[in-house]
Amino acid sequence: MRFFATLVSLCLLPAVLAAAQVAQQPAPPTLSVRTNLVEVPALVTTKAGAVVFSLTAQDFRLTDNGIPQRLTLVPDMDSQPLALAVVVETGSAGAQHLGDYGHLDAILDSLIGHVPHEVALVAFDSVPHIVVPFVPNIDAVSSQLVWLQPGDQGGAVLDAVALAVRLLRNEPPNYRRAVLLLSETIDHDSMTPLTQALRLISDTNTTVYAFGFSSTGADVSHEASKFNRPDEPGPAKGCFSRDHTGDPGDDEYNGHYARQVLDCISQLTPPLRFATMAWLATRDALHTKTAPTLADLTGGEFFHFRNAKDLQAGLIRTSRDIPNFYVLTFHPSDANPGLHALRLEIPGRPDLRVHARTTYWLDSTP
Numbered sequence: 001m002r003f004f005a006t007l008v009s010l011c012l013l014p015a016v017l018a019a020a021q022v023a024q025q026p027a028p029p030t031l032s033v034r035t036n037l038v039e040v041p042a043l044v045t046t047k048a049g050a051v052v053f054s055l056t057a058q059d060f061r062l063t064d065n066g067i068p069q070r071l072t073l074v075p076d077m078d079s080q081p082l083a084l085a086v087v088v089e090t091g092s093a094g095a096q097h098l099g100d101y102g103h104l105d106a107i108l109d110s111l112i113g114h115v116p117h118e119v120a121l122v123a124f125d126s127v128p129h130i131v132v133p134f135v136p137n138i139d140a141v142s143s144q145l146v147w148l149q150p151g152d153q154g155g156a157v158l159d160a161v162a163l164a165v166r167l168l169r170n171e172p173p174n175y176r177r178a179v180l181l182l183s184e185t186i187d188h189d190s191m192t193p194l195t196q197a198l199r200l201i202s203d204t205n206t207t208v209y210a211f212g213f214s215s216t217g218a219d220v221s222h223e224a225s226k227f228n229r230p231d232e233p234g235p236a237k238g239c240f241s242r243d244h245t246g247d248p249g250d251d252e253y254n255g256h257y258a259r260q261v262l263d264c265i266s267q268l269t270p271p272l273r274f275a276t277m278a279w280l281a282t283r284d285a286l287h288t289k290t291a292p293t294l295a296d297l298t299g300g301e302f303f304h305f306r307n308a309k310d311l312q313a314g315l316i317r318t319s320r321d322i323p324n325f326y327v328l329t330f331h332p333s334d335a336n337p338g339l340h341a342l343r344l345e346i347p348g349r350p351d352l353r354v355h356a357r358t359t360y361w362l363d364s365t366p
Helices: 004-023 094-101 107-111 138-145 157-169 192-201 217-225 257-266 268-289 290-298 308-324
Strands: 038-046 061-064 084-090 118-123 128-135 177-184 208-212 302-304 326-330 338-345 352-356 359-362
Touching: 038 308, 038 338, 061 128, 061 308, 061 326, 084 094, 084 107, 084 138, 094 177, 094 208, 107 118, 107 138, 107 308, 118 138, 128 138, 128 157, 157 177, 157 192, 157 290, 177 290, 192 268, 192 290, 192 359, 208 290, 208 308, 217 308, 290 302, 302 308, 302 359, 338 352
Parallel strands: 084 118, 084 177, 177 208, 208 302
Antiparallel strands: 038 326, 038 352, 061 338, 118 128, 338 359
């Protein structure tokens, strides 16, 4: 028995030595690749409003910060599962429209379509809160819409959309993501920074379909006044400073600070120029025209409504448009982090109109 055990040990020795040699070799390095796939929903119509179905990826031209991108067209996007967050303003002027949200169950069904889905309900006044977390039953949301109660005088639209997008982040990655926003057209003192709002929307490739009712004239004036900032000059004697007048003897900027800013921007490198112009426009618009701007930024649609009839008509039109959206994707060739400006067009087809998202946010690589 001792001889047999020794023989077995000798036979196994080469294998043991080989295994030890392999274990001593350094492990191959792990390759970490970060990819950013940007979705660009696009609705194409004739000037008469008829939807155009027959285009391919080659028919479109997309620039990202002025740089042309290679596009891919996603087929049958409307057949993929959908996660929809319904976001409703109950505060401020929203309290007057709570009666408009009854009997929307059939329309919401048609908006979602015959695909697997998850639906949530977020209500907000000065603070947003979750009424119904994501569930696979649209009835759970439509029934709660009827019982929403008036809130305070706040209307934190950006805070509410930011909460909805955070909820959407937890949905399965193969789900399309959308927000149905029912609110005033402007935001009332949200705490969410604009950069964070833009990043949240972009990170999840969320599309916002906004239905807005008018804010009061006093509200509009109050929000617009926040962007008249004579006490915030740029660096002293710099291009953006208010004491800069261009070349000696050139008084074209005197009293025209906005013109000076645009001229200063034009001196920057092209990608940064596009991004900076997009940021300036987006910053102001998200405060003074919040709901329409959210729709434009994400490639969704905006409808103004005054009553339940207007709302239902707009929802029916949206339910018809959603299956006809082209969904184009690309991997950005410009890796500069921050806000990117998009421009989508169909060269040689002046008879067609294209509605698509205009910006997205690119995070820095880790």
